[in-house]
Amino acid sequence: MAAKSTIRSEGGKVRRVVVVGGGLAGLMTVIKLCEAKVPVDLISLVPVKRSHSVCAQGGINASVNTKGEGDSPQIHLEETAYGGDFLANQPPVKGMAEAAPGIVFMLDRMGVPFNRTPEGLLDFRRFGGTLFHRTAFAGATTGQQLLYALDEQVRRYEIADVVDEHGVSIPGEKMVRKFEFWDFLQAVLDDSGTCVGCIAQDLKTMQIKYFQGDAVVLATGGCGIIFGRSTMSVICTGTAASSVYQQGAVYANGEFIQVHPTAIPGADKLRLISESARGEGGRVWVPKDAKDQRNPKEIPEKERDYILERMYPGYGNLVPRDIASRAIFKTCFHEKRGVFNPKTGRNENEVYLDLTHKDEKFLRSKLAGILEIYEKFAGTDPYHNPMKVFPAVHYSMGGLWVDFEKDARGSLKAGSPRNHATSIPGLYAVGEVEYQYHGANRLGANSLLSCIYGGMVTGPSVASYQKSLAKSAFDLPKSIFEKAEKRCQDDYTRILKQNQENKSAENPYKLHQELGDMMLRDVTIERDNATLEQVLGKLSELDERVKKVACPDGSQRANQGAQFVRHLENMLVLARVIAQGAKNRDESRGAHYKPAFPKRNDADWMRTTLAKHEQKGAVKYLREFDYTCAGQSIHVTDAVDASLVAPRERKYEQAGAASAAATGKIQQPAASEQQKSV
Amino acid sequence: MANSDTTKGTGRLVHLRVKRQDGPDLPETKRWEEFKVPYLPQMNVISALQQVQKEPRTVDGKDVAPVVWESSCLEEVCGACTMVINGRVRQACSALVDQIAPNGETITVEPMTKFPLVRDLIVDRERMFQDMKKVKAWIDIDGTHELGPGPRESPEAQQERYPLSRCMTCGCCVEACPQYNDSTQFVGPFALNLVRLFNMHPSGALHKNARLETVMGEGGVQDCGKAQNCVEVCPKEIPLVDSIAQVSRDATKRLLFGWLLK
Incomplete structure (x- = not known):
């Protein structure tokens, strides 16, 4: 029987849900929860306005079809499934594609300064994996603008009172309480294994504290920092995902790591140059003569090799990212035809990304944000000189496994508590931290969409879950929370004290560099089983060495060293999930490419990788499992639900191949229902 | 790789x-x-x-x-x-x-x-985030349910609004501002720029006066000393001085003629 009130617990406390992470997915979840009258505690590593979503540049996909090209949600669904090499369960993708136009209109109403057509309508540009103009954009800082819009709406709820069933304000209680500069440590699980809150640490005072929550939503983003330098923000270590994985949450498709084809090399970070540069006409090339020393502007057209246009005439510079990255890698690494540097006397790992044929005013109105980054960090004017770029780790398609429930139309069932539920009851995940929407390769401008759509689904889903609870987390004995808090406190003390007297203790930052260098070298674009075996051996070595780490800082204030040691320990655990998953999967699909197994193998591998933590240093891969959601036991298998778009081989050499079924260019074979869960 | x-x-x-x-x-x-x-x-x-x-x-x-x-x-x-x-x-x-x-x-x-x-x-830059609440730096939407597209906007208006919207709340402008310190209530250039930004938006303009009134008292736009340091240090080259001037004009108009409309 459900509890009497969803606003107050039996003991009279305001019942809250905890959302961890204040990027697009977290903030959208918060807004939807508030609209469902569920008060929220919002915990974030950084002020939410500084979350990694700000780095998204190019735009957000929605098949609004303002250009009269005949675009539709059905085509968006098909191209997303096809671009993802048929690893995504399709019902959530359908839900997302159908909701996309409404989402962009909502953002428009929130005041996002989207670029406009002369008629005053939203402008759309092209992105990878499609021939349609489907990407709405605000200059080239779309993620920033979207994040700000949601941040502003959440701020309204920070000053809104919690109102009880009778419409009376509860004194001193606001709909949203923000805890910024707090690090998520662990979920709190009750005796039945249900998540009833979490433990977090204030990164200024280092105080460790428990948060009760009828549910906890992780919206903590990706894990690119495992690869050392990537396009990701320094906060994207995957620590929260790793922590709940170690508490029993299933992690899915970890081996699928997106490498973005165009980034600026840097000492601290590889800065992204958005796909929108190519969407607005940018071309990727290298000189035909590998030893050509001329200034690129002096190299005539016929002496340039436009590699993507030559290899993939159908989609050209706008092939999906996995394909573009492999083409650039092949050119630079295997053919040694990267741009020649007369100073070093060798071909560097760089290709040209050229926008110099476009009008400067046009570029300023559509791409200023990214061209400014290039100008500031590379020190060259990209309006008049081709940029020099190379692929970089960018996005994690894999993440915490989350459930979905589909409706009769094959889309997501609105309000089902199963949507976005992890395998730990009461724990939800949304945004890059989960695995749901992108399969084996994410299409550009689908990430902002999946974050916001995910939030729009997760809010109602968590509200339904809360309604189903017989007892609120706020009515549980305090001892459950205090015990978990004490465990985290003891672990923190361990980090501060261990190896302080050890003269040969390890430095955590140096250890991280070793981890990152190896993961970047061996577990990205091309994967080889013998090398991956060595990686796993090295990870075991690092697992031992991390025990010898001494925290470089003993302070009780803003102790970033201790925080980093914790994140490093958690990164090592996820690194193994990624590397072991890559080793197991003997095929090539999307971002996962093994030259020894160059083909996709649907018979053996069209399935979700499901990783379960055994102990430090050991991962168990499951084919099926059971979990409980809102009192219902649910059986899950690793089969992919491809009930909406029948799998076929990707052929980006041919224009229109990615949308051929929806546009009637090929006969869609009878959909083969592969039930994911019964 | x-x-x-x-x-x-x-x-x-x-x-x-x-x-x-x-x-x-x-x-x-x-x-x-x-x-x-x-x-x-x-x-x-x-x-x-x-x-x-x-x-x-x-x-x-x-x-x-x-x-x-x-x-x-x-x-x-x-x-x-x-x-x-x-x-x-x-x-x-x-x-x-x-x-x-x-x-x-x-x-x-x-x-x-x-x-x-x-x-x-x-x-701790919390004060900046608090001041964003004070000046009502948001659009008052009715909800996130589907209500169709937002108001139409000319490309020129978008190109004017977008640069103002790139403020990162980084704090450069207030660090350089002689009027901003712990003994004054001044909201600072970034917050005044947000007032201008939201007042420019067609739906935001519906609440223009409420927003202006938040910067008409102590700590508001008249606390600006016109040193113009803010615009010099803004990493995003936001025209902060123009924004302050615009808000100041609007606030003055509101002060002089607002009572007529009551």
Whole structure:
């Protein structure tokens, strides 16, 4: 029987849900929860306005079809499934594609300064994996603008009172309480294994504290920092995902790591140059003569090799990212035809990304944000000189496994508590931290969409879950929370004290560099089983060495060293999930490419990788499992639900191949229902 | 995928001088510490500080705790890593060593001075976020359910609004502003710019007066001393002085004629 009130617990406390992470997915979840009258505690590593979503540049996909090209949600669904090499369960993708136009209109109403057509309508540009103009954009800082819009709406709820069933304000209680500069440590699980809150640490005072929550939503983003330098923000270590994985949450498709084809090399970070540069006409090339020393502007057209246009005439510079990255890698690494540097006397790992044929005013109105980054960090004017770029780790398609429930139309069932539920009851995940929407390769401008759509689904889903609870987390004995808090406190003390007297203790930052260098070298674009075996051996070595780490800082204030040691320990655990998953999967699909197994193998591998933590240093891969959601036991298998778009081989050499079924260019074979869960 | 060339050193050293303090209540720990770290290609102040983390030892050979600072995106779009570098407030990520110390000059790094210190280079900018609530920096939408597209807008209007919307709440403008300190209530240039931004939007304009009234009293637009330092230091080149002038004009109009409309 459900509890009497969803606003107050039996003991009279305001019942809250905890959302961890204040990027697009977290903030959208918060807004939807508030609209469902569920008060929220919002915990974030950084002020939410500084979350990694700000780095998204190019735009957000929605098949609004303002250009009269005949675009539709059905085509968006098909191209997303096809671009993802048929690893995504399709019902959530359908839900997302159908909701996309409404989402962009909502953002428009929130005041996002989207670029406009002369008629005053939203402008759309092209992105990878499609021939349609489907990407709405605000200059080239779309993620920033979207994040700000949601941040502003959440701020309204920070000053809104919690109102009880009778419409009376509860004194001193606001709909949203923000805890910024707090690090998520662990979920709190009750005796039945249900998540009833979490433990977090204030990164200024280092105080460790428990948060009760009828549910906890992780919206903590990706894990690119495992690869050392990537396009990701320094906060994207995957620590929260790793922590709940170690508490029993299933992690899915970890081996699928997106490498973005165009980034600026840097000492601290590889800065992204958005796909929108190519969407607005940018071309990727290298000189035909590998030893050509001329200034690129002096190299005539016929002496340039436009590699993507030559290899993939159908989609050209706008092939999906996995394909573009492999083409650039092949050119630079295997053919040694990267741009020649007369100073070093060798071909560097760089290709040209050229926008110099476009009008400067046009570029300023559509791409200023990214061209400014290039100008500031590379020190060259990209309006008049081709940029020099190379692929970089960018996005994690894999993440915490989350459930979905589909409706009769094959889309997501609105309000089902199963949507976005992890395998730990009461724990939800949304945004890059989960695995749901992108399969084996994410299409550009689908990430902002999946974050916001995910939030729009997760809010109602968590509200339904809360309604189903017989007892609120706020009515549980305090001892459950205090015990978990004490465990985290003891672990923190361990980090501060261990190896302080050890003269040969390890430095955590140096250890991280070793981890990152190896993961970047061996577990990205091309994967080889013998090398991956060595990686796993090295990870075991690092697992031992991390025990010898001494925290470089003993302070009780803003102790970033201790925080980093914790994140490093958690990164090592996820690194193994990624590397072991890559080793197991003997095929090539999307971002996962093994030259020894160059083909996709649907018979053996069209399935979700499901990783379960055994102990430090050991991962168990499951084919099926059971979990409980809102009192219902649910059986899950690793089969992919491809009930909406029948799998076929990707052929980006041919224009229109990615949308051929929806546009009637090929006969869609009878959909083969592969039930994911019964 | 190895592109590790950028991590190789060249023998050249970068000289950092960092102002440190262990906590807000520990003024006696205020000190300068100097570090020399290996130079890396495309190095910025963040990567220099990251080198200190790996070898936290001062030039005098003293082992110390690594310097702490705030950072996130490292591409000057999140606003986290604002600090005072060689006397100028800016983001540490876009402070390139080759530009600020081309001949090995010492780079001085200090925390911002207008906010409560947390530790070393970290300060607490919460006041800025609170002031965004005060000036109602949002559009009052009815809800996130489907209500169709927003109002139409000309490309020219969008091009005017977009640059104002790129404010990262980084704090440069208020650090440079002589009127902004802990003894005044002044909301600062960034907040006034937000008033202008939301008042420009067709739906935002429906609440224009309510927003203007938040900056018509103490701490509002009349506290601006017109020093124009803000626009000089804004990393996103937001026309802050124009924004303040616009809000000031609108506020004056409201003050003079508002009573007629009541």
